[in-house]
């Protein structure tokens with residue numbers, strides 16, 4: 001084998017070993033993940049976390065944050081069905097998590113759909129999330145801080161179109177930025193990796209993006225010092241489960257079921273034979 005190919009194969013192996021190690025840790029440690037999330041995603045998000053081995057808690061009332069948030073292992077904030085009443089709780093949860101040294105992850109759903117939403121997302125970005133995960137259109141809107149014609153919660157961009165936006169958002173915010181799509185991009189503003197697993201039918205199930213953001217929170221909870229690697233691993237694991245689920249599915253509704261089963265049943269052989277992460 002050419003030395004270049006040998007290096008790539010070793011790289012691939014070490015990503016697969018790392019992703020499997022993190023999933024195993026998650027299953028052993030069952031981190032508690034607080035999710036302040038939209039009404040559409042609550043079910044799929046909680047079930048994705050449970051099937052991966054984490055312990056989800058959809059606790060969003062501002063009255064509970066001071067008591068509860070210091071004890072979680074990570075926090076996921078998702079603005080999908082945002083209304084003014086929810087914002088103070090999101091703000092406070094992010095601040096309490098920061099104070100307690102707990103990682104938190106932001107999903108800026110439909111960031112470019114309205115000025116209210118964009119302003120809220122930019123404020124949350126300023127509260128120092130460890131990771132921001134959005135689709136291409138969301139990351140472009142956040143990075144340019146501008147609203148515009150959008151398809152709402154769906155992306156009108158390929159993830160690759162958002163590469164420069166992702167790098168610049170990572171540099172300005174200090175967060176790891178992930179853009180989901182055919183290739184999931186993960187960057188710290190300098191290094192960029194692509195996670196290639198997944199099937200396009202995952203876009204036809206609402207809240208798969210929200211669910212993978214929560215899964216990222218769970219992976220970062222078990223490896224907070226390596227958020228880029230944890231993020232790429234979570235995206236890869238979810239993508240592999242999508243591929244395996246698709247082999248049994250007849251359409252989006254049955255893929256949803258098989259996706260959750262595949263996250264639950266994932267073994268080392270599937271991770272090491274299927275995982276594909278490359279430098280971009």
Ligand SMILES: Nc1ncnc2c1ncn2[C@@H]1O[C@H](COP(=O)(O)OP(=O)(O)OP(=O)(O)O)[C@@H](O)[C@H]1O
Nearest residue numbers: 135180181182198199200202203206207208209210
């Ligand atoms: N074309 C594609 N091929 C393979 N996998 C894809 C493709 N598009 C998206 N995915 C995968 O589907 C999942 C959801 O990504 P998507 O970009 O649709 O998120 P989203 O737009 O935020 O979704 P939602 O808002 O409904 O939660 C991710 O795991 C992503 O890797």
Ligand SMILES: Cc1ncsc1CCO
Nearest residue numbers: 038040080081109153207
């Ligand atoms: C469809 C939808 N609308 C607001 S949030 C959400 C879930 C996918 O982001």
Ligand SMILES: [Mg+2]
Nearest residue numbers: 109135209210
């Ligand atoms: Mg989304």
